Structure formats: structure tokens, C-alpha cells
Amino acid sequence: LLAAGYAATFLVAVMLHVGVEIPLGFAVLKEPRRPVAVLVEGVAGLGLGLGALAVFTRRPRAWTAVTGAHAVALAGVLWGMVAVAAGRGPHTQLNDTYHRVMAVLLAATLLLLLTPLGQTSLGRER
Numbered sequence: 003l004l005a006a007g008y009a010a011t012f013l014v015a016v017m018l019h020v021g022v023e024i025p026l027g028f029a030v031l032k033e034p035r036r037p038v039a040v041l042v043e044g045v046a047g048l049g050l051g052l053g054a055l056a057v058f059t060r061r062p063r064a065w066t067a068v069t070g071a072h073a074v075a076l077a078g079v080l081w082g083m084v085a086v087a088a089g090r091g092p093h094t095q096l097n098d099t100y101h102r103v104m105a106v107l108l109a110a111t112l113l114l115l116l117t118p119l120g121q122t123s124l125g126r127e128r
Contacts, residue, residue: 004111005054005068008075008104012047015100016040034092039082046075065126069115076108 018024018033019040025031053068061067083101086093114120 003054004107005050005057005071008072008108008111009047009049009051009054011100011104012043012050012075015043016047018096019043031096033094033097036091038085039091042078042082046071046078049074065115065121069112072108072112072115076105076112079104079108 014024014031015033018031019036021035023030023032049071050068053064053071055061056064056067079101083105085091086097086101114124115126
């Protein structure tokens with residue numbers, strides 16, 4: 003469920019970075035166009051979504067796929083943070099906050115996926 007939720011947030015980020023504005027009633031989410039971010043977030047969202055689907059359908063190597071997807075997504079988030087810090091794109095509060103939150107969530111979930119205690123808590127079958 004975590005991977006599916008993360009995938010959804012990355013796909014929303016893709017929409018924002020291609021210029022779609024998302025009205026929430028009390029605010030409108032919008033971000034500057036960032037073609038490279040669209041690519042990185044699209045890969046992360048697709049990978050996490052496919053990993054979640056593999057786990058839900060109990061495919062062979064599903065846990066390997068979802069673990070790899072988390073690692074790739076975390077690498078993409080960290081790359082985005084470095085790129086923005088280096089001046090490769092404008093800072094926005096939404097984007098900076100998203101990067102920080104996703105870095106923590108993806109790293110924590112990756113630790114769960116890689117440690118025996120976490121694997122047991124997630125119901126990972128050996």
C-alpha cells in the first residue's frame with residue numbers, strides 16, 4: 003500500500019510539472035514546468051506502481067521489484083534535491099517540502115524492505 007501511495011504522489015508531481023494546476027478548494031497546487039523532473043518522477047511513479055502491483059498479485063520477485071523501485075525513487079528524489087540546491091531550477095515551498103517528506107518516507111520504507119524485522123512486519127514471504 004505504501005508503494006502504491008507513493009506512486010500516486012509521484013504521478014501527481016508529474017502532472018504539476020507538465021503545467022496542470024490542481025484546485026483543492028482552499029488552494030491551487032501548481033509548479034513551474036520541469037521536463038527533467040517529469041521524466042524522473044514518471045519513472046519513480048511507474049516503478050513504484052508496478053512494484054506494488056507485483057506484490058499485490060504475488061508475482062515472483064515482487065519484493066525485489068518493489069525494493070528496487072524504492073531505491074530508484076529515493077535516488078531520484080535526492081538527485082532532485084541536489085539539482086534544485088545547485089540552482090538547476092526554481093525553489094518552491096511545495097517542491098522543497100515534497101522532496102524532504104518523500105526522502106524520509108522512501109528511506110524509512112527502504113529500511114523496512116531491507117531489514118529482517120521490517121520484512122517480517124510487512125508480511126514478506128521468503
